[in-house]
Amino acid sequence: MEINTLVLLPEIVLSVTGILLMVAASVLGVGDQRKLAWPALAALLAGALVVLLQWGQSPRLGFFGLVFQDNFALFAKLLLLLATASVVVISKHYLEQHGSNFGEYFALLLFATVGMCLMAASADLIMTFLGIEVLSISTYVLAGFRAADKPAEAAWKYFILGAFSTGFLLYGIAFVYGSTGSTQYLRVAEAISSHGVSALLLLGMALMLVGFGFKAALAPFHIWTPDVYEGAPVPITAHLAVASKAAAFVALLRLLQQVLPDLGVQWQAVLWIVAVVTMALGNIAALSQFNIKRMLAYSSIAHAGYLLVGLTAHNGPGRGAVLFYLASYAFMTIGAFAVVQLLGQQEERYLSLNDYSGLARRHPFLAGTLSVFLVSMAGIPTTAGFMGKLYLFAAAIKSEFYWLVVLALLASGVGVYYYLRVIVYMYMREAQAEMPSVGLPLPARLTILLMVAGTFWLGLFPARVLHLASEAQFF
Amino acid sequence: MLLTTLLLLPGAGALFLALLPGSRRSAVAATALIFSGLAFLCSLLLLAGFEQGTADMQFVQKIRWFDVAEFHVSYHVGIDGISLFLILLTTLLVPLVALSSLRVAQIRGYMICLLTLEVGMLGVFMAMDLVLFYLFWEVMLIPMYFLIGVWGGSQRIYAAVKFFLYTMVGSLLMLAAIITLYYANGAESFDFLQILARLEEGAIQLSPLKEQLLFWAFFLAFAIKVPLFPFHTWLPDAHVEAPTGGSVILAGVLLKMGTYGLLRFCLPLFPAASLQYATPICVLAVVGIIYGALVAMVQPDVKKLVAYSSVSHLGFVVLGIFMFNVEAMEGATLQMINHGISTGALFLLVGMIYERRHTRLIEDFGGLAHSMPHFSLLFMVITLSSIGLPGLNGFVGEFLVLQGTFLERPVFAAFAATGMILSAVYMLWMYQRVFFGEAKNPANRELSDLTATEIGVLIPLAILALWIGMQSSTFLRPMDSSIEKVVQRVQQVRDSQPVRVDNRGN
Numbered sequence: 001m002e003i004n005t006l007v008l009l010p011e012i013v014l015s016v017t018g019i020l021l022m023v024a025a026s027v028l029g030v031g032d033q034r035k036l037a038w039p040a041l042a043a044l045l046a047g048a049l050v051v052l053l054q055w056g057q058s059p060r061l062g063f064f065g066l067v068f069q070d071n072f073a074l075f076a077k078l079l080l081l082l083a084t085a086s087v088v089v090i091s092k093h094y095l096e097q098h099g100s101n102f103g104e105y106f107a108l109l110l111f112a113t114v115g116m117c118l119m120a121a122s123a124d125l126i127m128t129f130l131g132i133e134v135l136s137i138s139t140y141v142l143a144g145f146r147a148a149d150k151p152a153e154a155a156w157k158y159f160i161l162g163a164f165s166t167g168f169l170l171y172g173i174a175f176v177y178g179s180t181g182s183t184q185y186l187r188v189a190e191a192i193s194s195h196g197v198s199a200l201l202l203l204g205m206a207l208m209l210v211g212f213g214f215k216a217a218l219a220p221f222h223i224w225t226p227d228v229y230e231g232a233p234v235p236i237t238a239h240l241a242v243a244s245k246a247a248a249f250v251a252l253l254r255l256l257q258q259v260l261p262d263l264g265v266q267w268q269a270v271l272w273i274v275a276v277v278t279m280a281l282g283n284i285a286a287l288s289q290f291n292i293k294r295m296l297a298y299s300s301i302a303h304a305g306y307l308l309v310g311l312t313a314h315n316g317p318g319r320g321a322v323l324f325y326l327a328s329y330a331f332m333t334i335g336a337f338a339v340v341q342l343l344g345q346q347e348e349r350y351l352s353l354n355d356y357s358g359l360a361r362r363h364p365f366l367a368g369t370l371s372v373f374l375v376s377m378a379g380i381p382t383t384a385g386f387m388g389k390l391y392l393f394a395a396a397i398k399s400e401f402y403w404l405v406v407l408a409l410l411a412s413g414v415g416v417y418y419y420l421r422v423i424v425y426m427y428m429r430e431a432q433a434e435m436p437s438v439g440l441p442l443p444a445r446l447t448i449l450l451m452v453a454g455t456f457w458l459g460l461f462p463a464r465v466l467h468l469a470s471e472a473q474f475f
Numbered sequence: 476m477l478l479t480t481l482l483l484l485p486g487a488g489a490l491f492l493a494l495l496p497g498s499r500r501s502a503v504a505a506t507a508l509i510f511s512g513l514a515f516l517c518s519l520l521l522l523a524g525f526e527q528g529t530a531d532m533q534f535v536q537k538i539r540w541f542d543v544a545e546f547h548v549s550y551h552v553g554i555d556g557i558s559l560f561l562i563l564l565t566t567l568l569v570p571l572v573a574l575s576s577l578r579v580a581q582i583r584g585y586m587i588c589l590l591t592l593e594v595g596m597l598g599v600f601m602a603m604d605l606v607l608f609y610l611f612w613e614v615m616l617i618p619m620y621f622l623i624g625v626w627g628g629s630q631r632i633y634a635a636v637k638f639f640l641y642t643m644v645g646s647l648l649m650l651a652a653i654i655t656l657y658y659a660n661g662a663e664s665f666d667f668l669q670i671l672a673r674l675e676e677g678a679i680q681l682s683p684l685k686e687q688l689l690f691w692a693f694f695l696a697f698a699i700k701v702p703l704f705p706f707h708t709w710l711p712d713a714h715v716e717a718p719t720g721g722s723v724i725l726a727g728v729l730l731k732m733g734t735y736g737l738l739r740f741c742l743p744l745f746p747a748a749s750l751q752y753a754t755p756i757c758v759l760a761v762v763g764i765i766y767g768a769l770v771a772m773v774q775p776d777v778k779k780l781v782a783y784s785s786v787s788h789l790g791f792v793v794l795g796i797f798m799f800n801v802e803a804m805e806g807a808t809l810q811m812i813n814h815g816i817s818t819g820a821l822f823l824l825v826g827m828i829y830e831r832r833h834t835r836l837i838e839d840f841g842g843l844a845h846s847m848p849h850f851s852l853l854f855m856v857i858t859l860s861s862i863g864l865p866g867l868n869g870f871v872g873e874f875l876v877l878q879g880t881f882l883e884r885p886v887f888a889a890f891a892a893t894g895m896i897l898s899a900v901y902m903l904w905m906y907q908r909v910f911f912g913e914a915k916n917p918a919n920r921e922l923s924d925l926t927a928t929e930i931g932v933l934i935p936l937a938i939l940a941l942w943i944g945m946q947s948s949t950f951l952r953p954m955d956s957s958i959e960k961v962v963q964r965v966q967q968v969r970d971s972q973p974v975r976v977d978n979r980g981n
Contacts, residue, residue, distance in 0.1 A: 381610035397654045405651050413644040420636060428624040428632050463541035
């Protein structure tokens with residue numbers, strides 16, 4: 001077997017930079033720690049560049065057969081790297097705002113990204129597990145980075161439930177190994193198609209689904225999401241909502257459609273129900289949220305439900321649609337959290353909807369851009385959110401899941417209400433109290449504008465990204 | 476290219492406004508007027524170049540939008556006799572609304588909303604690709620939502636959210652139906668004309684159940700927009716709370732998007748289902764005609780009265796469409812234009828008096844004929860046009876609808892005709908209470924008459940009301956071929972239906 005270490009080049013770049021950042025953090029003075037954002041950003045962009053160079057090469061296995069290099073993994077990696085890069089930019093400003101000085105912050109972000117990239121490219125159940133653990137342990141720490149009471153609670157909750165779900169996953173992997181005799185994706189798939197489905201295998205699949213359900217925040221395993229999202233620092237919330245969710249979805253998609261396609265009937269039935277419950281729960285619970293972070297947390301659960309619709313479709317367009325939607329979702333969610341972060345100010349004091357009253361008068365730029373992101377999340381045409389939903393639902397209709405699509409559309413109709421409510425507060429209500437004005441540093445402004453541009457780009461000219469997403473097939 | 480130019484003009488205007496500083500009110504107003512005026516001139520070119528006697532789409536432009544991964548969406552626009560006058564109505568009303576709204580607060584945002592709204596409305600009337608149609612259909616909700624929510628009356632937030640949710644949720648199922656049609660078309664394209672042609676040839680076969688479900692998915696979206704009784708409850712809130720300009724656009728154009736959708740998409744795509752459910756739909760239409768008129772009669776608020784009268788008038792349009800004959804359908808199409816002119820003008824008039832007196836309650840007025848002779852005269856002309864006095868536009872439309880209805884379903888015609896009588900009752904009664912008698916309230920005695928600008932806004936509409944009433948053939952002839960085509964499509968299916976029923980029986 002060839003070693004092919006180059007396949008892991010992006011991960012290697014990130015890991016080495018992460019270690020160097022750790023060293024640098026211990027050497028640098030307290031005031032200089034935040035400057036570590038720049039090398040972290042550079043490493044992420046370099047990683048993205050490597051991924052771009054790898055694009056289109058013939059798919060291959062690498063690193064002792066533990067990882068794939070196929071367009072599917074590359075598309076996902078590119079998305080994860082760029083999403084984390086924007087999170088780094090937001091984080092820098094966040095740390096300045098809060099006067100925090102933790103160089104480890106950026107190192108941990110890089111390690112988390114390494115874990116996510118491994119999840120996307122994994123060709124072996126052990127590697128998948130490893131990726132999840134690297135991601136999780138880094139984010140457990142990151143979620144607790146705020147020096148108040150709630151974050152500790154958030155981090156604890158996340159840690160306990162995360163550890164619990166890892167147990168499920170590992171147990172599932174053990175069953176799959178027991179029934180097929182291998183942990184390698186291709187061999188497992190081969191074994192299933194030649195020996196057929198056993199009860200043990202189904203049990204293994206079910207347990208793994210529970211594990212992934214926690215990571216991707218699917219109902220009924222979503223309970224931790226609102227608390228953790230609320231307690232974590234805003235940039236980390238964005239990271240959890242976008243990148244970690246995307247990594248979990250990509251890994252789940254590969255596992256189900258590449259390793260377990262022969263169990264399609266079984267997992268499609270399960271996912272159908274999980275999708276409907278997730279969409280309904282996420283949207284309905286979001287209706288009663290007046291804290292913007294909690295609202296976005298529930299909305300992210302709802303979006304996980306839409307993504308499941310594309311996953312359930314179990315066809316080529318469905319895979320492309322999931323990737324495309326993840327990209328759309330990244331633009332609008334990172335953008336929204338970037339605005340929320342600016343408005344939250346020190347100690348994240350201003351996160352209630354009431355604090356958004358009359359925002360259009362005070363900060364037309366922030367109100368306007370946040371509206372774009374919300375409208376996109378609501379799935380109104382000309383935005384990425386609409387195109388994404390169109391492809392997801394079209395894929396499901398292609399597989400004749402008509403009722404699933406009808407329920408998804410109704411759920412997204414419920415969603416419109418709470419997205420619009422934020423716009424109501426910003427544009428149609430008067431400010432209730434004097435609010436301190438918000439500084440708009442250039443990097444934050446640029447990030448937000450970039451996300452707006454991306455939201456419209458995918459909404460009006462989706463061809464390019466959609467083309468890439470549809471080319472992003474498995475090994 | 477002409478249609479695209481027409482679409483781009485207001486869009487460019489909105490972009491240009493976004494770059495202007497909001498404090499320069501006159502520059503903002505001038506920009507909005509220039510761009511919407513140019514769009515109107517551009518639409519006159521359409522009228523000049525329009526070829527009568529053909530049912531084909533004209534001024535067609537079709538370019539690939541994206542063809543990726545078995546997704547084939549095109550930018551495909553075109554107009555025929557059905558959409559021609561709706562487009563002209565839109566391009567006429569927008570500059571008039573802009574002219575009447577020169578005194579609104581935050582004028583820049585208002586004009587941006589108005590111009591983006593125009594893009595959406597024009598797009599709906601010319602889109603020939605189903606995804607493109609859906610895009611315009613939904614996207615125009617946003618500016619309307621802001622117009623109601625930011626510039627509306629005291630209950631504006633409630634009204635804006637209700638408007639948005641009703642229409643948005645109503646059209647969600649249409650999206651599922653569009654995608655289903657796409658896969659029925661072999662995942663080849665979302666092109667409406669192609670899908671229609673293949674349905675006519677029988678190259679696409681829809682099972683009766685599928686056709687019915689698709690029909691309802693489209694119908695629901697359009698029925699809410701019209702609004703057909705009992706989906707009308709968003710309308711009084713939205714119309715009353717919206718600022719004058721918003722009400723004019725809502726009543727003048729937005730409601731027609733629903734009836735246009737029925738005529739353009741529901742009937743030709745799903746003729747069998749349309750025939751099958753024509754009776755219950757006609758019952759709802761007639762109920763709407765009478766219910767709307769009765770509720771209008773008891774309204775203490777002029778604006779609410781006009782809002783409910785829309786429910787009644789639009790009932791005529793739906794009734795005419797579902798008669799499946801040329802007379803009724805032409806009447807219905809003309810009635811869409813008529814209603815846009817007369818109700819648009821009524822909302823403008825109500826807005827003008829509200830600006831002076833800050834009330835819309837009928838009991839607060841009386842004797843206005845003395846203090847505001849020009850206003851009273853124009854109000855009279857429009858009132859008569861709205862109730863369908865012979866010689867004015869409303870008569871032609873409603874008469875044709877009733878005539879066509881008599882041919883098919885005389886009982887429905889009899890009930891619908893009471894709607895015409897009732898409309899005379901509520902409008903004239905209102906007119907009498909507002910304009911005649913003695914001005915008891917001193918505030919009514921000192922009202923100033925219309926300004927030159929206000930007269931300038933109203934005169935074009937009054938002239939049109941008279942012109943359509945006197946020379947209706949000018950407006951009906953261009954529609955002939957397009958309407959006949961729709962009628963033929965339905966009639967063919969109707970003629971072949973007994974056979975199909977027999978087959979099912981066996």
